[in-house]
Amino acid sequence: MTIYDIAKEAGVSGSTVSRVINNRPGINAETRKRVQAVLAKYDYSPDEAARGLVSRNSGMIGILVSDIRNLHYIEGAYIIEEKMLESGYCSIILNTGDDSGGRAGYIKLLASRRVKGAVLIGSSFGTPDIEAAIQLHLPSVPVVIANGRLDLPNAYSVVADERGGVHEAASYLLKKGRKDIIYLDGLDTPSNAEKRCGYIAAMEEAGQACRVVGTDGTYHGALSVFASILDSGERVDGVIAAVDIIAMGAERAAYDRALRMPDDISIIGIDNSPYAELSTPRLSSLDTKLSQLSTACADTLLAVLGGREAERVSIIRPSLVIRET
Amino acid sequence: MTIYDIAKEAGVSGSTVSRVINNRPGINAETRKRVQAVLAKYDYSPDEAARGLVSRNSGMIGILVSDIRNLHYIEGAYIIEEKMLESGYCSIILNTGDDSGGRAGYIKLLASRRVKGAVLIGSSFGTPDIEAAIQLHLPSVPVVIANGRLDLPNAYSVVADERGGVHEAASYLLKKGRKDIIYLDGLDTPSNAEKRCGYIAAMEEAGQACRVVGTDGTYHGALSVFASILDSGERVDGVIAAVDIIAMGAERAAYDRALRMPDDISIIGIDNSPYAELSTPRLSSLDTKLSQLSTACADTLLAVLGGREAERVSIIRPSLVIRET
DNA sequence: CTGTTAGCGCCTTCAC
DNA sequence: GTGAAGGCGCTAACAG
Numbered sequence: 169m170t171i172y173d174i175a176k177e178a179g180v181s182g183s184t185v186s187r188v189i190n191n192r193p194g195i196n197a198e199t200r201k202r203v204q205a206v207l208a209k210y211d212y213s214p215d216e217a218a219r220g221l222v223s224r225n226s227g228m229i230g231i232l233v234s235d236i237r238n239l240h241y242i243e244g245a246y247i248i249e250e251k252m253l254e255s256g257y258c259s260i261i262l263n264t265g266d267d268s269g270g271r272a273g274y275i276k277l278l279a280s281r282r283v284k285g286a287v288l289i290g291s292s293f294g295t296p297d298i299e300a301a302i303q304l305h306l307p308s309v310p311v312v313i314a315n316g317r318l319d320l321p322n323a324y325s326v327v328a329d330e331r332g333g334v335h336e337a338a339s340y341l342l343k344k345g346r347k348d349i350i351y352l353d354g355l356d357t358p359s360n361a362e363k364r365c366g367y368i369a370a371m372e373e374a375g376q377a378c379r380v381v382g383t384d385g386t387y388h389g390a391l392s393v394f395a396s397i398l399d400s401g402e403r404v405d406g407v408i409a410a411v412d413i414i415a416m417g418a419e420r421a422a423y424d425r426a427l428r429m430p431d432d433i434s435i436i437g438i439d440n441s442p443y444a445e446l447s448t449p450r451l452s453s454l455d456t457k458l459s460q461l462s463t464a465c466a467d468t469l470l471a472v473l474g475g476r477e478a479e480r481v482s483i484i485r486p487s488l489v490i491r492e493t
Numbered sequence: 494m495t496i497y498d499i500a501k502e503a504g505v506s507g508s509t510v511s512r513v514i515n516n517r518p519g520i521n522a523e524t525r526k527r528v529q530a531v532l533a534k535y536d537y538s539p540d541e542a543a544r545g546l547v548s549r550n551s552g553m554i555g556i557l558v559s560d561i562r563n564l565h566y567i568e569g570a571y572i573i574e575e576k577m578l579e580s581g582y583c584s585i586i587l588n589t590g591d592d593s594g595g596r597a598g599y600i601k602l603l604a605s606r607r608v609k610g611a612v613l614i615g616s617s618f619g620t621p622d623i624e625a626a627i628q629l630h631l632p633s634v635p636v637v638i639a640n641g642r643l644d645l646p647n648a649y650s651v652v653a654d655e656r657g658g659v660h661e662a663a664s665y666l667l668k669k670g671r672k673d674i675i676y677l678d679g680l681d682t683p684s685n686a687e688k689r690c691g692y693i694a695a696m697e698e699a700g701q702a703c704r705v706v707g708t709d710g711t712y713h714g715a716l717s718v719f720a721s722i723l724d725s726g727e728r729v730d731g732v733i734a735a736v737d738i739i740a741m742g743a744e745r746a747a748y749d750r751a752l753r754m755p756d757d758i759s760i761i762g763i764d765n766s767p768y769a770e771l772s773t774p775r776l777s778s779l780d781t782k783l784s785q786l787s788t789a790c791a792d793t794l795l796a797v798l799g800g801r802e803a804e805r806v807s808i809i810r811p812s813l814v815i816r817e818t
Numbered sequence: 819c820t821g822t823t824a825g826c827g828c829c830t831t832c833a834c
Numbered sequence: 835g836t837g838a839a840g841g842c843g844c845t846a847a848c849a850g
Contacts, residue, residue, distance in 0.1 A: 170827055181837045186829055196835055211629055213605035217542040218827035222842045239564050246588055261586050263571055280538035304536055387771055416771055423773055446712055446741055448748055448773040495843055506821045511845055521819060543843035547826045
């Protein structure tokens with residue numbers, strides 16, 4: 169079914185139908201009503217691809233998520249998707265995976281769909297090859313990166329001040345009299361580097377020794393790493409973990425050894441994901457304000473898309489949520 | 494940039510460029526090479542919308558998710574998205590929310606994008622109004638519903654045998670000597686009704702009294718409901734919950750009252766979501782095989798799209814994962 | 819082997 | 835106020 173089928177049945181021409189569909193003025197009320205009746209009869213929906221072709225507007229935006237396994241990011245994608253849909257944009261959400269090589273391919277895919285804008289979720293998108301791919305394939309549509317930086321004229325950033333947030337978290341523990349605070353790191357991303365810096369800065373300012381331990385970023389990985397630290401007899405009375413899931417691994421290791429939280433040991437995760445509230449004991453966590461950050465991404469994109477001004481870099485301040493650890 | 498720009502620079506006609514792009518045979522090797530060089534120079538990607546217009550193939554499928562708050566479903570959407578992308582299909586993932594009224598609008602939206610197929614995730618899509626909307630807007634593309642039923646010639650179902658699974662879970666507890674097993678229900682969905690039936694059947698077969706208690710499906714809601722049950726002095730030594738998050742609320746209530754699991758009370762959740770493994774103590778759960786189910790949805794859709802035969806109804810057998818509760 | 823022509827479904831001049 | 839014609843970027847059929 170096309171507008172011409174509608175036109176025939178309403179006894180008008182295709183362009184009249186088009187005008188009615190698009191609410192253009194200058195049409196006889198009678199005619200309009202007649203066309204609308206036929207439209208309603210079939211509950212007709214025009215082919216968006218065809219209309220995009222002529223109006224040069226696909227009505228679509230792309231959302232790239234770096235890691236599907238990170239539910240945190242997925243949630244952000246959904247928040248953005250929902251906000252964009254409210255403004256009439258359809259989203260193509262793609263999970264690019266960690267594979268840095270294939271990333272450019274996803275940018276190209278978005279370009280082939282002629283998206284009007286894009287949001288990249290995750291600091292790992294802030295790399296030179298992504299920058300090059302955007303320059304090549306999406307040079308003239310706004311690109312918003314969540315939690316990362318991109319040095320491009322069409323790029324916008326919305327970042328959480330993770331360094332400052334972690335600094336605050338470490339200071340909090342220090343103030344509570346903790347001495348031996350270790351930092352459980354995650355995968356090697358720009359975002360995690362920021363957090364680590366915040367920890368190191370806070371510890372050095374307080375004249376305490378730093379202790380950064382790497383993990384593979386998984387619950388089980390963190391659990392075994394932290395378990396062996398506890399079993400080694402090393403003194404630890406505070407933990408800050410790069411993400412909640414790592415903190416939960418540590419929490420479990422402590423729990424298994426009957427350590428009381430937060431008396432014997434205090435653990436703080438990062439992200440304040442749903443996990444935090446659900447763990448036992450409830451995990452204290454640095455809230456990086458995912459939903460606020462996602463909303464800001466959508467707002468920024470919408471602003472630029474609407475021809476309005478937008479901040480080149482928006483900063484979200486994390487806040488500490490103290491629960492039972 | 495269009496294929497004509499490429500054509501001009503390569504000194505050929507548009508159709509030749511089109512042929513090269515689509516790997517059509519019957520082109521002089523020299524010419525092909527020349528065109529490819531220009532294509533590569535600009536890393537050109539053809540407008541998929543325009544291509545879809547003529548080839549009558551949008552290359553897109555739609556994925557509707559009923560409830561964004563259910564991370565479980567979102568994960569399923571991603572698995573499907575990924576599989577479809579491997580086969581060259583782009584997904585439009587939409588979060589329809591619980592609002593049954595607006596659902597039809599989403600179906601229409603997919604229709605306007607001329608999707609080649611759709612996957613509806615969640616039993617709540619198995620309603621007459623959705624059926625009508627599909628009949629009206631997507632009468633001739635395959636629609637796969639995950640965990641629900643749709644009585645339509647173009648519909649396919651992939652369902653987990655939740656009734657059987659819950660029956661097995663209840664039987665397991667009964668075999669372990671539990672007498673007072675209560676069932677914590679969730680929201681009113683067809684899927685939850687199935688589960689409840691499994692519980693009731695198992696209890697009746699064993700000659701035990703049933704006790705179904707409603708919750709609002711949230712962690713906190715379940716926690717307070719179950720807490721008051723425990724505090725009322727009612728005897729409970731077993732719990733089956735409609736979803737893991739409810740089970741975790743119950744778990745926490747038990748934990749707060751120093752009940753030992755599984756000695757004093759045994760709790761089994763449903764879905765075996767990531768939460769289950771991460772909770773303390775680790776939650777036993779009925780694995781409804783989300784990833785297997787999602788994969789089956791994608792496979793079914795791909796099969797029909799590829800002109801192959803596909804099961805009208807595929808059934809996935811859940812399995813019990815016993816952990817620490 | 820390659821170019822020309824027509825048309826996918828829609829919108830936008832431009833006449834009438 | 836309305837219709838006819840042309841074109842968006844691309845592919846398919848038909849010539850040559």
